Amino acid sequence: MINKFYKKVNDLDLNLIIKKIKIKNKLNSINNVKINNITTLDQSKKNEVTFFHSVKYLPLIPKIKASYIITNEKFSKFFNKNQKLLIVDNVLLSVAKLTSMFYPDALNDDFESNFIDASQFKKFKKVKLGNNVIIGKNVKIGTNTKIGHNTIIESNVEIGTGCTIGSNVIIKKSIIGNNVNILDGAVIGKKGFGFYPDKNKNIRYPHIGLVLIGNNVEVGCNNTIDRGSLSNTIIGDNTFLDNQVHIAHNVKIGKNSIITAQVGFAGSSTIGERVSIGGQAGISGHLKIGNNVQIAGGSGVIKNIPDNTKVMGYPAKDIRIFLKENK
Amino acid sequence: MINKFYKKVNDLDLNLIIKKIKIKNKLNSINNVKINNITTLDQSKKNEVTFFHSVKYLPLIPKIKASYIITNEKFSKFFNKNQKLLIVDNVLLSVAKLTSMFYPDALNDDFESNFIDASQFKKFKKVKLGNNVIIGKNVKIGTNTKIGHNTIIESNVEIGTGCTIGSNVIIKKSIIGNNVNILDGAVIGKKGFGFYPDKNKNIRYPHIGLVLIGNNVEVGCNNTIDRGSLSNTIIGDNTFLDNQVHIAHNVKIGKNSIITAQVGFAGSSTIGERVSIGGQAGISGHLKIGNNVQIAGGSGVIKNIPDNTKVMGYPAKDIRIFLKENK
Amino acid sequence: MINKFYKKVNDLDLNLIIKKIKIKNKLNSINNVKINNITTLDQSKKNEVTFFHSVKYLPLIPKIKASYIITNEKFSKFFNKNQKLLIVDNVLLSVAKLTSMFYPDALNDDFESNFIDASQFKKFKKVKLGNNVIIGKNVKIGTNTKIGHNTIIESNVEIGTGCTIGSNVIIKKSIIGNNVNILDGAVIGKKGFGFYPDKNKNIRYPHIGLVLIGNNVEVGCNNTIDRGSLSNTIIGDNTFLDNQVHIAHNVKIGKNSIITAQVGFAGSSTIGERVSIGGQAGISGHLKIGNNVQIAGGSGVIKNIPDNTKVMGYPAKDIRIFLKENK
Numbered sequence: 001m002i003n004k005f006y007k008k009v010n011d012l013d014l015n016l017i018i019k020k021i022k023i024k025n026k027l028n029s030i031n032n033v034k035i036n037n038i039t040t041l042d043q044s045k046k047n048e049v050t051f052f053h054s055v056k057y058l059p060l061i062p063k064i065k066a067s068y069i070i071t072n073e074k075f076s077k078f079f080n081k082n083q084k085l086l087i088v089d090n091v092l093l094s095v096a097k098l099t100s101m102f103y104p105d106a107l108n109d110d111f112e113s114n115f116i117d118a119s120q121f122k123k124f125k126k127v128k129l130g131n132n133v134i135i136g137k138n139v140k141i142g143t144n145t146k147i148g149h150n151t152i153i154e155s156n157v158e159i160g161t162g163c164t165i166g167s168n169v170i171i172k173k174s175i176i177g178n179n180v181n182i183l184d185g186a187v188i189g190k191k192g193f194g195f196y197p198d199k200n201k202n203i204r205y206p207h208i209g210l211v212l213i214g215n216n217v218e219v220g221c222n223n224t225i226d227r228g229s230l231s232n233t234i235i236g237d238n239t240f241l242d243n244q245v246h247i248a249h250n251v252k253i254g255k256n257s258i259i260t261a262q263v264g265f266a267g268s269s270t271i272g273e274r275v276s277i278g279g280q281a282g283i284s285g286h287l288k289i290g291n292n293v294q295i296a297g298g299s300g301v302i303k304n305i306p307d308n309t310k311v312m313g314y315p316a317k318d319i320r321i322f323l324k325e326n327k
Numbered sequence: 328m329i330n331k332f333y334k335k336v337n338d339l340d341l342n343l344i345i346k347k348i349k350i351k352n353k354l355n356s357i358n359n360v361k362i363n364n365i366t367t368l369d370q371s372k373k374n375e376v377t378f379f380h381s382v383k384y385l386p387l388i389p390k391i392k393a394s395y396i397i398t399n400e401k402f403s404k405f406f407n408k409n410q411k412l413l414i415v416d417n418v419l420l421s422v423a424k425l426t427s428m429f430y431p432d433a434l435n436d437d438f439e440s441n442f443i444d445a446s447q448f449k450k451f452k453k454v455k456l457g458n459n460v461i462i463g464k465n466v467k468i469g470t471n472t473k474i475g476h477n478t479i480i481e482s483n484v485e486i487g488t489g490c491t492i493g494s495n496v497i498i499k500k501s502i503i504g505n506n507v508n509i510l511d512g513a514v515i516g517k518k519g520f521g522f523y524p525d526k527n528k529n530i531r532y533p534h535i536g537l538v539l540i541g542n543n544v545e546v547g548c549n550n551t552i553d554r555g556s557l558s559n560t561i562i563g564d565n566t567f568l569d570n571q572v573h574i575a576h577n578v579k580i581g582k583n584s585i586i587t588a589q590v591g592f593a594g595s596s597t598i599g600e601r602v603s604i605g606g607q608a609g610i611s612g613h614l615k616i617g618n619n620v621q622i623a624g625g626s627g628v629i630k631n632i633p634d635n636t637k638v639m640g641y642p643a644k645d646i647r648i649f650l651k652e653n654k
Numbered sequence: 655m656i657n658k659f660y661k662k663v664n665d666l667d668l669n670l671i672i673k674k675i676k677i678k679n680k681l682n683s684i685n686n687v688k689i690n691n692i693t694t695l696d697q698s699k700k701n702e703v704t705f706f707h708s709v710k711y712l713p714l715i716p717k718i719k720a721s722y723i724i725t726n727e728k729f730s731k732f733f734n735k736n737q738k739l740l741i742v743d744n745v746l747l748s749v750a751k752l753t754s755m756f757y758p759d760a761l762n763d764d765f766e767s768n769f770i771d772a773s774q775f776k777k778f779k780k781v782k783l784g785n786n787v788i789i790g791k792n793v794k795i796g797t798n799t800k801i802g803h804n805t806i807i808e809s810n811v812e813i814g815t816g817c818t819i820g821s822n823v824i825i826k827k828s829i830i831g832n833n834v835n836i837l838d839g840a841v842i843g844k845k846g847f848g849f850y851p852d853k854n855k856n857i858r859y860p861h862i863g864l865v866l867i868g869n870n871v872e873v874g875c876n877n878t879i880d881r882g883s884l885s886n887t888i889i890g891d892n893t894f895l896d897n898q899v900h901i902a903h904n905v906k907i908g909k910n911s912i913i914t915a916q917v918g919f920a921g922s923s924t925i926g927e928r929v930s931i932g933g934q935a936g937i938s939g940h941l942k943i944g945n946n947v948q949i950a951g952g953s954g955v956i957k958n959i960p961d962n963t964k965v966m967g968y969p970a971k972d973i974r975i976f977l978k979e980n981k
Contacts, residue, residue, distance in 0.1 A: 109837065111784045111802030111821050130438045132459060132477075132786060134803055148438030149461055150477055150495075150786075150804055152821055167438050167479055168495055168512075168804075168822055170838050179528070183436065184497050184514045185549070185822075187838045187875045193896040199910065201833070201870045201892060216528045221514045221551045222839070224875045224897040224915070238528060242520040243551040244573050244591075246898050246915045246933075258524065261551070261573045262591045262609075264898075264916045264933050266951065279573075279591050280609040280627075282916075282934040282952050297593065298609050298627035298641050300934075300952035314641065314952050314968065315980055326642055457765045459786060459804075475765030476788055477804055477822075494765050494806055495822055495839075506855070510763070511824050511841045512876070543855045548841045548878045565855060569847040570878040571900050571918075583853065588878070588900045589918045589936075606900075606918050607936040607954075624920065625936045625954035625968050641968065653969055 004138070004156045005173050006103045006208045011036050014068070017049070018086065020101060021070065021094035025087040038098050039066065040230065049098060052078070053091035070094050093196050096205040106206035109190050112136045112154040112172070130167060142178065154189075160215070173227045177215035177237070185222040188213075192226040192249025192267060205229060207249060214238070220245055220261065229267075236273065248285070260297065272307065281316075294319075331465070331483045332500050333430045333535045338363050341395070344376070345413065347428060348397065348421035352414040365425050366393065367557065376425060379405070380418035397421050420523050423532040433533035436518050439463045439481040439499070457494060469505065481516075487542070500554045504542035504564070512549040515540075519553035519560075519576025519594060532556060534576060541565070547572060547588065556594075563600065575612070587624065599634065608643075621646075658792070658810045659827050660757045660862045665690050668722070671703070672740065674755060675724065675748035679741040692752050693720065694884065703752060706732070707745035724748050747850050750859040760860035763845050766790045766808040766826070784821060796832065808843075814869070827881045831869035831891070839876040842867075846880035846887075846903025846921060859883060861903060868892070874899060874915065883921075890927065902939070914951065926961065935970075948973075 014033035037048045041057055044050035044066035051070040052061070061078060069079065070086045079085055088094040100107050115134045121127075126143040133147055136155030141147070145159055148167030153159070157171050160178035165171070169182055172189035182188065194205040209228020214237035219225065221243040227233055228250045235241070236255035246264040253259070254273035263277050266285035271277075275289060278297025283289065290307035300314035313322040341360035364375045368384055371377035371393030378397040379388070388405060396406065397413045406412055415421040427434055442461045448454075453470040460474055463482030468474070472486055475494030480486070484498050487505035492498070496509055499516035509515065521532040536555020541564035546552065552574040554560055560574060563582035568574075573591040580586070581600035590604050593612035602616060605624025610616065617634035627641035640649040668687035691702045695711055698704035698720030705724040706715070715732060723733065724740045733739055742748040754761055769788045775781075780797035787801055790809030795801070799813055802821030807813070811825050814832035819825070823836055826843040836842065848859040863882020868891035873879065879901040881887055887901060890909035895901075900918040907913070908927035917931050920939035925931075929943060932951025937943065944961035954968035967976040 108818065109820070109835075110800055110818055113782065113784070128440065130440070131461060132804070134785060146437055149479055150459070150822070152803055164435065164437055166436070167497055168477070168839075170821055181436075183517060185495075185512060185839060185876070187897075190837060190875060193874065193894070193914065195894065197910065197912065199892075202872075202894060218529075220520065221517060222512070222549055222876055222898075226897070238526075240520070240522065240529060242573075242575075243514075243553070244549075244571065244898065246896075248896075248915065256524065256526065260520065260593070261575065262589070262916070266914070266933050279593055279611075280607070280934070284933075284951060297611060297629075302951075455767065457767070458788060473764055476806055477786070491762065491764055493763070494824055495804070508763075510844060512822075512839060545856075547847065548844060549839070549876055565853075567847070567849065567856060569900075569902075570841075570880070571876075571898065583851065585851065587847065587920070588902065589916070605938075606920055607934070624938060624956075 005210060006106050009102050012101055017098060021086065021088055021097050023086045023088055025085065038102055051091055051095045096196065096203060099206045103206050103208050106208045107204050112152060114155055174211040176213045179216045180213055181218040183219060183221040186219050188225045189227045192229055194229055194249060332537060333433050336429050339428055344425060348415055348424050350413045350415055352412065365429055378418055378422045423523065423530060426533045430533050430535050433535045434531050439479060441482055501538040503540045506543045507540055508545040510546060510548040513546050515552045516554045519556055521556055521576060659864060660760050663756050666755055671752060675740065675742055675751050677740045677742055679739060692756055705745055705749045750850065750857060753860045757860050757862050760862045761858050766806060768809055828865040828867065830867045833870045834867055835872040837873060837875040840873050842879045843881045846883055848883055848903060863887065
């Protein structure tokens, strides 16, 4: 799925990689070695590079099939002599650089210039298009879908049947289910806010994930939903988002949830099913919010919330305790 | 006023209605009965259906002139034998279904496809239009009004004299006064975030209200102002809204108020005159905020606020108490 | 710099000025006196008008070279007999009126109607333009810059080399550095939310400042960045702004700062270098935030913050204290 959206360089010479990510150790027989991707520990294959940057991934070490492993000095002790390491100072920064080498387009969100001519729009059967619509190459649009004025659907995007896409909408790097409403001014699938701060010029982490939107979803006006970095940003079936909601990269929201206006999600949090979030609430990054959770408007959630809980406040706590303390 | 914006089906057969909203009681002589609208208790007329779903409307029962009344088992005792009831499980859900039958277009916010040709723009006297403007049928635009590039004014919208509408603006289902500024990227008049959660596919409540904007109003960039459901969303004369403000359905804001950036209003709250609200404050739904109220930035208002009060905090309280508690 | 963006009336007759701002004192020999600008105390020159409205500007009085000084009764004692005063009730309101007389266009943000024909776009060397782009007169665009679909670059704007401007972006009254990314839907350079509340029709303060954006900056989707009033709004080099951020007039943000999604800045605050602000935080107006400050997401900052401080909460306080109090 990812390949379709991001053009990958076929092979990179190991010497070139070593030079770019600045390894600190010496390797033997590195000439004429071709590497053809960078992947996560558990999904890695021969002739690929993977990376190890946290002890929480120790259980995955036996699963590594990659030919080379980017890691740092400290973690090198976890590997045996047969495992070829690329020792660097900052693992994630090196991963960013190598990912950029394989996916040079993923760093940029240049506007879609590879679009089809309006004369080809007739290939979309039973699709109603507004004025000044721009559609990239290899876009799929299901029957009975409507796409409003000035809207831009970038290359390879897939939109299901019976959808209503508003005007001034921009959709890129996304796969969208059936009967989905995306309202005016929403921007879906741009790169996330991920980078390494650097004194002179921050270094962007390439985001090669997608936005996956289920069936019967509604996305409100002027929403911003960023695509995933290595995984995807996901909105589950029948979840409704009100206006001016912001969803950062890698966030996953379950089915049948209700997200009211101006709510914001920081990156990589997972939200359960049947979750209801009141207006202007904020959810910090890397959290797990259970099923059937209710979060009052204006709350600031900074830790995990178990299933079937109602919370309120900043930081958000049990709603009865909050209301008792704040009579 | 509403008729112009929403096409109403003329007559519906009572048998069809009964089937659709699934009534639990038995009615006599229901054949060949035509119903021609659904209205509120106090405005209902013969051959219409109205609905009763809360004891707070008991005083209105004597005013009912509708031929049929949707209510539930529990409330049926309030009616006499001559009043013909349609007993259902969920009154508002049935009202949603019946409203959708009468106003089938109100459920959707499909992009305006019924627009006039640019060659007809000359009928707008002393109006200055940007590039790529789209104007629906029966739109009225006063003299000395300017409408920016890529802006969409949907059918039947009325805009007064001396207005400045920015670029990339979308206006639908709205009536706008004189000397109003609507800044770039604002979306005005879309359907509100109202629906019945349903496991497989949420059921939208049709919103057949309007947005009414007074004279000398300013609406900031990227604002979202939703139209009313059965009543209207109203912005009073000379009220100014900063950027990124969200106003949900049925909210009514009085004259001479100042709403700073990123403020959000949940549905159906009423805000007085000369109210000042600081940035990022949130106002919960169904509240009454008095005249001359000042709400500090970042506050979360969850209960009514009397006239001439300054509040701050979350939940918002008297500002002196808040500041004393939070030194 | 300002002259290029705002057309200034050359000379105004002092009699006309006096009438417009309604002075309360009597002046001698006011016929045939021409005034050619209104400026701040320290920058004022002969034949200009300046203004004094706060004791904090007392040290600047000796620097005044303006021929006339707008002030009120109370402050008139600070001036000597040779200084010609224009005594008014409300200094800033009079300044607003006089500024409007000199810069009549600064009050309005009418859409750009003075744009060049697409046939002239070839003058921008090595610049890639999307569909339906509108470019005002005297715009400068550096090489290797890309400008997305439907984007509007208004007259006199300057954009550096290697920039990526998204689609549906509006830029006015701005000077933008090199390697800057401005993402889809951002609105940059509109007039700020500054006006004198007036019962019948608020009186707008003309904003004749600019937005100055440094090198390597990123501005997120649907951001709104207002231009300065008399000074400028400034975003320092290598500062990144996430989506849905709002920046009011005169705000100055230092280099290498990170502003996460949905953050809002009220007017005239100054933010240091290497400042990090979490999602949805709000910064009140006229504050000074030091260097290396970290502000947790959701915080509400209502007072100055010294260098090297971490704060959280509403009102924001030392993060350790906040977390201890809110376990």
